[in-house]
Amino acid sequence: MTAPHTLEPLDQAIVRELAEDGRRSYTDLAERVGLSVSAVHQRVRRLEQRGVIRGYTTRLDTESIGLPLTAFVSLTPIDPAAPDDYPQRLSHISAIEACYSVAGDESYILLVRVASPAGLEDLLRQVREAAKVSTRTTVVLSTPYEGRPPAL
């Protein structure tokens, strides 16, 4: 087989630690998983190259960075026969944090972060302009939790 869908226990342990704290040092990781620093280093490099680790990010407080308003925007193509290149057509809009292609009534769900209701209105206009879609918006009132590490 070419792509086993389960991770070796040691890689699993490393990845679990890094998911919890993306800035954990190799020394720290080595202690936690019971390997030498070099071995951990090599494994992380390999995990990065294999694409298991896709990158490292910083969790930011959306209020502090001036984007306190989060919303889900569902898209329905106006012309069902139109070419399906919506993600591309929308990718330049930086307020869109994520784009999911979904099964169900709608075709896509966008996760967006904006500064204000006016910003949301502006975003929706941009979306409708860039892609010929109708939109349905669900405003997020609060976020009890987000970005929790997966259970491995």
Added chain:
Amino acid sequence: MTAPHTLEPLDQAIVRELAEDGRRSYTDLAERVGLSVSAVHQRVRRLEQRGVIRGYTTRLDTESIGLPLTAFVSLTPIDPAAPDDYPQRLSHISAIEACYSVAGDESYILLVRVASPAGLEDLLRQVREAAKVSTRTTVVLSTPYEGRPPAL
């Protein structure tokens, strides 16, 4: 005012760099934002303490870690008068990556990651058991992009 909702340009620059790559070194950051290493170091510490930086994570390939199936699960309380402690009641379920309280027909939207349709079925059972809610599930077919850094 106690909490300015916009970030100082230098902090903004630092945060932008860290959002793009959470493992960027202080030396690297210093070069990019045009400050001394110590100044950057101090600022990052302060941003962490102030809660602007909430932590660091690793973006993982969901397939590689054995959780290839993503879904949105919307919750509607069965008893509208019941105490609203759903996030707490569900927080022990590790397949739930995020929980959003939303305006609209439903009360909450969960983002979940599971191994298979059977895992999804199991998760929905767990959710309905832990909270007296009805659920509506939208399966994610593909993820064109996710976790893009915010525009600062």
Added chain:
DNA sequence: GATGAAAAATACAGATA
């Protein structure tokens, strides 16, 4: 913002299985 000691990252040679 600079300095310097301590810690960490990285490259590499050799051991191991």
Added chain:
DNA sequence: TATCTGTATTTTTCATC
């Protein structure tokens, strides 16, 4: 052949000035 360990060197972190 793969991955490990230990060592040496460079780079980074971090407290102090």
